[in-house]
Amino acid sequence: MAEAEKNSGIRLRRMIRDDLPEVLGIERRAFSNPWPLSTFEGEIQNTGLSFPLVAVDEGTGGIVGYCIYWVIHDEVQVNNIAVHPDYRRRRIAEDMLRGIFAELRKRNIRAVLLEVRAGNGPARLLYEKLGFNAIGRRKDYYTHPTEDAVVMELVLGPDRL
Ligand SMILES: CC(C)(COP(=O)(O)OP(=O)(O)OC[C@H]1O[C@@H](n2cnc3c(N)ncnc32)[C@H](O)[C@@H]1OP(=O)(O)O)[C@@H](O)C(=O)NCCC(=O)NCCS
Structure with missing residues (x-):
């Protein structure tokens, strides 16, 4: 996103290398098979394709x-999203995604796609609330533990959110 988004004390901005200790701390608490440091570094460097954003609490700076x-032509693939365990159920993920989708609409992005663990109830409910539909399943897509992925799609349109 070109500009930082402000939303109820939470600001969205591009991830930088100095953020990675905090980001990795959240990642390791969020996932059984967390991304390593090198993957986050790659995303930060891959400026043509990847948009790594952090949500910052304006009060604490954390x-x-x-x-x-x-962003791939007119489609977006969400590759990772997580919220610090102490900040969950405050609509941070929802506000983050709504802010991102508003920017994507301005850029004429047609659809947003993502994969989610079949058993990840909170994430699936989040995506359903935002209007995503399940469009497929990838068997044994995830490891640690092995689990199917549900492929979900949101077709962006002016009236969808
Ligand atoms: C999934 C995750 C990102 C949600 O973040 P969050 O900021 O707590 O979610 P929000 O507060 O924005 O929730 C928005 C909606 O999602 C759904 N939701 C989110 N967490 C939920 C939960 N634990 N139980 C039930 N519904 C949930 C609800 O519909 C909620 O709306 P509501 O508050 O009106 O009920 C967070 O739980 C997380 O980091 N999980 C670990 C990482 C992960 O699984 N990432 C997704 C990978 S595909």
């Missing part, structure tokens, strides 16, 4: 969540 997506 990172409370992040989202990483790729």
